[in-house]
Amino acid sequence: MTVFRAWYSLSRRSFSTASSSSSCPLHVCIVGSGPAGFYTADKLLKAHKGARVDIIDRLPTPFGLVRSGVAPDHSETKIVINQFSRVAQHERCSFFGNVMLGSALSLSELRELYHVVVLAYGAESERDLGIPGENLKGIHSSREFVWWYNGHPDCRNLNPDLKKTDTAVVLGQGNVALDIARILLRPKTELASTDIADHALSALEESSIRKVYLIGRRGPVQAAWTAKELREILGMKNLHIKINQADLLVTPVDEEEMKKSRIRKRTYELLSKAATAAATESSHPGPGPRELHLVFFRKPDQFLESDERTGHVSGVQLEKTILESDGTGRQIAVGTGQHEYLHCGMVVKSIGYKSVPVEGLPFDHQKGVVPNIRGRVLTHASREESQSEPGLYVCGWLKRGPTGIIGTNLQCAEETVGSISEDVVKGQIAIATGSKAGGEGLRQLLEARNVKIVPFKGWEKIDAEEKRLGSERNKPREKLVSWEDLLAVGTT
Incomplete structure (x- = not known):
């Protein structure tokens, strides 16, 4: 440049x-x-x-x-x-x-x-995984889930079911995936003072989710999140971090990647520190603990349907992976043929926008x-x-x-x-x-x-109305979330 x-x-x-x-x-x-x-x-x-x-x-x-x-x-x-x-x-x-x-x-x-x-x-739009069961209920894209809690008019009726499961799986390990995990696990009293959409706050207040699994195809060195975002979620109070110590073992190629990227080195150090701290935690953390599981070297193979809830996801079959060089210096995840099953009632695919x-x-x-x-x-x-x-x-x-x-x-x-x-x-x-x-x-x-x-002056009317509604609830704003309401205010 x-x-x-x-x-x-x-x-x-x-x-x-x-x-x-x-x-x-x-x-x-x-x-x-x-x-x-x-x-x-x-x-x-x-x-x-x-x-x-x-x-x-x-x-x-x-x-x-x-x-x-x-x-x-x-x-x-x-x-x-x-x-x-x-x-x-x-x-x-x-x-x-x-x-x-x-x-x-x-x-x-x-x-x-x-x-x-x-x-x-x-x-x-968003990318598809192209695996069996992807259209089961309870599986959402990160785009629609993020739009849902942010009050986007296209996704206000998403209505994710947060009551019938205590476990959510987020596929992907970028900043958006961390955002989703944090929103699902953060105390709702803290979210109540933000500009989160009212329908999302109400659903989260009644949520039964206590465990979130963040799944990545590659290792901790290759995760796409930034140190600031990772540090924030690792530092959340009363949140128990679960990391398999074996996943933190690094190869000479990993070491080389960290030498070339301060961000990767820093995020790896944060994960290592969190894993060490988690290992010294009490084995009895108390009733109803919230848990964040950071899982590496796994890729989704198929989604499984619930026996009790026809057409609804009940879990993800994961294939273990290893890293191999693609010939350009980049390590790619390759399946090993070994599988394991992770039970959950909700999945969010954070695998990229399109x-x-x-x-x-x-x-x-x-x-x-x-x-x-x-x-x-x-x-x-x-x-x-x-x-x-x-x-x-x-x-x-x-x-x-x-x-x-x-x-x-x-x-x-x-x-x-x-x-x-x-x-x-x-x-x-x-x-x-x-x-x-x-x-x-x-x-x-x-x-x-x-x-x-809707001219910019129309937006200013929407802005003023949202701030007025928010002031009644001690929030910075209460978003108008329907096309009808937005147009009614913005075109008058």
Whole structure:
């Protein structure tokens, strides 16, 4: 990124001149109002004086996964919303909520209205395991479970059954998996003062779950969580940590991995310390203890159906694994043919999100991304056969896959905006007088189709109402969780 930053800084003045010298401003539409979308808007507004930036989102509410993905007990992570709000309130920026690309209008129509379209709508689906029993009741994806406790209107009716089992299995060992385990195990009195959805808090207060198993295919060195997230859950009061000491044995290859990554070394040290402390705990921890089991070197083989509850999951068959090199220096999990059974009444699959394409968008289904070079969308998945699509760009998970933290999108946006600016300077994006209708044309099209637009002022009304409802319950906010309520407040 060092070379790019230097080039970007030296060229910024010429970008601004190119955008403002024309009597017609550069019209940009960003699809998706999560971190990738807002960082892109911020960079574009600063780099191109006079440019008009419109952000559309299928939800009536902005901020994407900052609102619906960040755990309710991580309020400090949501402070970035203040920065995004300032971007949305910029005189050259507009927010169009409740506008779904592919339904309200097509990608081709959007490209006709704008000089530049940036797709930053993230990943709204999830990967499948492809194993028997995956469709049994009681098995949920991490996306829908997280959306459920965060009050996303699409998942408010998920209604996971937390009463008829004391054991939940979370497949995956990333930060989202830790979030889910923590929410299931954290004392509900602590969650009551967060912005967790009321329906989720009520269900968790009646929950019978006391044991959560976090299952990983590989070893403790390869787990994808960060030290901060791991430290938080390991430090929870009255939570008993269970780790098989044999899983903590490391190989020379593991040692090499830890030498190259401080994060991996630190997380391994935290796990080792927790395992040692757990070994010295009283063998009689008291009635109804809460337990977190960190299980490594296991992969799900099939889900088993309950004899008592037809169509409902009763457990997971796990295959033991070992690590082998894939020839690139990375260790992959390989099944050994040895199996064991883990009883549970609930499973959450935290194995990764997946982006979905829209009509007219080139898409690499194998990688789950839009083929691109530095954010420029390519006509084909194969770079050798491709040319860039004029005026069409990507940022965020659509661009690089569902990886990274909120801040990762800042550099991602910087690169995409650099490509846009370079194309403007080279004349590859033609800015001619009256050539594009921009936001005004979008508004007219949506109104003609009777689409209820939620502007940013509409979001501010939703925000104020949620905070008012929250103040009555000593919470920062009580989220409106139905489409009807959100639209009723946001469009008045």
